[in-house]
Amino acid sequence: MATKTYAPTVQWQADVEQYFTAAFGAEMLQQISEALCRPPLITSLRVNTLRSTPEAVVAALATELAAEKEGQEAPPACADHRQSLASAHTPFVHQRVPGVVCMAGSGPHEVDYTPTQGKEVVIARGAGEAVLRGAHIFVPGVLACSPGIQKGDLVAVSVALEQPGGVGRVEMERAQMFRLQHGVAVTMRDPVFRLPSCNGLLPGLVMPQNLPSILAAHVLAPKPGATVLDMCAAPGGKTTALAELMQDRGTLYALDRSHAKVQDIRDLAAELGMTCIRAHKLDATRAVVDHVPAGNGHMQAGSGHMQAGTKGATPNGHSSKVAQRQERKRKAMQARGLTIAPPPSSVTEAQIAGFHEATFDYILLDGPCSALGLRPRLIHGQTLKELRGTALYQRNFLDTAIRLLKPGGELVYSTCTINPGENERNVRHVLDKYPCMSLVPQALTLSGPGLTGGITHADGEQEQWLTPDEARLVQRFDPADAELDTIGFFVAKFVKAK
Numbered sequence: 001m002a003t004k005t006y007a008p009t010v011q012w013q014a015d016v017e018q019y020f021t022a023a024f025g026a027e028m029l030q031q032i033s034e035a036l037c038r039p040p041l042i043t044s045l046r047v048n049t050l051r052s053t054p055e056a057v058v059a060a061l062a063t064e065l066a067a068e069k070e071g072q073e074a075p076p077a078c079a080d081h082r083q084s085l086a087s088a089h090t091p092f093v094h095q096r097v098p099g100v101v102c103m104a105g106s107g108p109h110e111v112d113y114t115p116t117q118g119k120e121v122v123i124a125r126g127a128g129e130a131v132l133r134g135a136h137i138f139v140p141g142v143l144a145c146s147p148g149i150q151k152g153d154l155v156a157v158s159v160a161l162e163q164p165g166g167v168g169r170v171e172m173e174r175a176q177m178f179r180l181q182h183g184v185a186v187t188m189r190d191p192v193f194r195l196p197s198c199n200g201l202l203p204g205l206v207m208p209q210n211l212p213s214i215l216a217a218h219v220l221a222p223k224p225g226a227t228v229l230d231m232c233a234a235p236g237g238k239t240t241a242l243a244e245l246m247q248d249r250g251t252l253y254a255l256d257r258s259h260a261k262v263q264d265i266r267d268l269a270a271e272l273g274m275t276c277i278r279a280h281k282l283d284a285t286r287a288v289v290d291h292v293p294a295g296n297g298h299m300q301a302g303s304g305h306m307q308a309g310t311k312g313a314t315p316n317g318h319s320s321k322v323a324q325r326q327e328r329k330r331k332a333m334q335a336r337g338l339t340i341a342p343p344p345s346s347v348t349e350a351q352i353a354g355f356h357e358a359t360f361d362y363i364l365l366d367g368p369c370s371a372l373g374l375r376p377r378l379i380h381g382q383t384l385k386e387l388r389g390t391a392l393y394q395r396n397f398l399d400t401a402i403r404l405l406k407p408g409g410e411l412v413y414s415t416c417t418i419n420p421g422e423n424e425r426n427v428r429h430v431l432d433k434y435p436c437m438s439l440v441p442q443a444l445t446l447s448g449p450g451l452t453g454g455i456t457h458a459d460g461e462q463e464q465w466l467t468p469d470e471a472r473l474v475q476r477f478d479p480a481d482a483e484l485d486t487i488g489f490f491v492a493k494f495v496k497a498k
């Protein structure tokens with residue numbers, strides 16, 4: 001039997017490996033590097049608590065998943081596959097994080113490649129990472145395939161770096177794989193990881209989201225009626241989590257830097273039926289308007305804390321594909337008796353120049369980061385210079401956030417990276433530069449403390465992390481923590497002195 005075991009490890013740039021070894025120790029870094037190549041086995045779904053409850057979603061999911069399995073053929077390469085799928089996906093309510101339903105998967109499984117008779121499809125890294133999370137293979141992800149492959153053949157799926165991704169069935173002729181622009185090229189029959197595909201599951205009622213991201217919203221915990229800013233919000237996962245906690249009352253500004261991304265936030269808010277979200281295209285590092293001289297064409301908007309431009313509505317930018325997707329979702333939701341929220345008002349659509357200092361009660365800063373905590377990832381090509389550049393860039397967002405926060409206001413800073421430079425180092429930046437800012441305990445904690453100490457870089461720069469007392473106030477999610485089994489993530493919460 002030609003079985004293969006999945007056991008890759010992330011390859012780092014040499015200087016990054018050296019830096020991480022100093023931070024975590026060689027043994028710990030090895031565990032992290034292996035864990036990053038595997039997807040979390042627990043899939044979490046955030047329940048739209050404005051419309052449903054975790055218990056009702058568990059019941060609805062059980063029905064959907066049972067129907068899905070009934071329609072599934074048992075793959076020839078693995079006789080007990082159907083049974084393991086059935087046990088793998090049983091949904092349950094998370095015991096610690098409110099409003100979360102989880103489904104357990106399994107893997108890595110040894111896969112028998114005998115039925116493929118040496119036929120192979122090689123897929124791109126991104127497609128490979130999606131396959132490891134339970135997806136099928138779409139045409140753009142196919143890089144190469146064996147000669148003579150025909151529709152219906154079983155093939156070995158190889159991800160970048162020749163990691164075996166499992167056995168799949170070819171769904172189109174070979175020539176089509178390279179000619180067509182879209183469509184499913186290969187359906188996975190015996191995947192290395194058996195995880196539920198959440199695509200299109202209970203639209204409007206649940207949203208697949210990793211647990212630390214959901215937790216970050218609970219740590220900020222904005223009160224209903226508050227004025228809230230999500231500085232880097234697309235595609236809107238945390239924005240909509242915040243809107244739920246606000247019971248859709250108050251004002252939640254959601255910024256991102258492109259029209260298309262802002263439209264994604266609006267689409268998600270509409271799908272989930274939320275009306276307190278105002279999504280705008282704005283460079284968040286330039287979101288303070290107090291430097292703008294009076295009488296330059298900017299006007300004060302109704303709520304008194306926003307500067308709106310006079311140019312009017314932003315382009316809606318709906319491509320026909322997006323419109324079709326929305327229409328499918330609308331129909332699925334209608335079938336469940338749900339309606340999509342009405343389009344945003346003209347105030348929501350206005351271009352904004354920014355906000356006055358001390359405007360917000362709560363701010364979430366989940367900005368651009370190196371994403372070195374996301375799982376599964378097979379290659380990380382960033383250099384130490386690039387990582388340090390990202391950390392430096394993030395300080396611009398932090399500086400802006402602190403100016404925009406009201407005295408007594410609360411700021412949550414989160415990243416999906418294991419990089420101490422973007423995490424503990426940037427918390428140090430806030431504490432050292434702003435005596436008005438202090439770290440505060442987080443109401444919901446799942447993970448371990450931050451890093452203490454620091455390191456000196458080759459160019460002589462001293463990078464200081466946290467003191468033991470400070471480290472206990474932040475949450476660092478370790479991707480190698482098998483019990484928690486999450487992505488690598490970091491959350492710090494600050495309060496601004498009154």
Ligand SMILES: C[S@@+](CC[C@H](N)C(=O)[O-])C[C@H]1O[C@@H](n2cnc3c(N)ncnc32)[C@H](O)[C@@H]1O
Binds near residue numbers: 237255
């Ligand atoms: C980590 S993602 C945010 C994910 C989001 N918080 C969520 O939970 O769905 C970082 C976002 O920052 C946005 N971004 C990058 N630079 C920005 C800038 N200067 N101003 C506003 N947004 C920016 C990116 O477009 C990206 O959508």
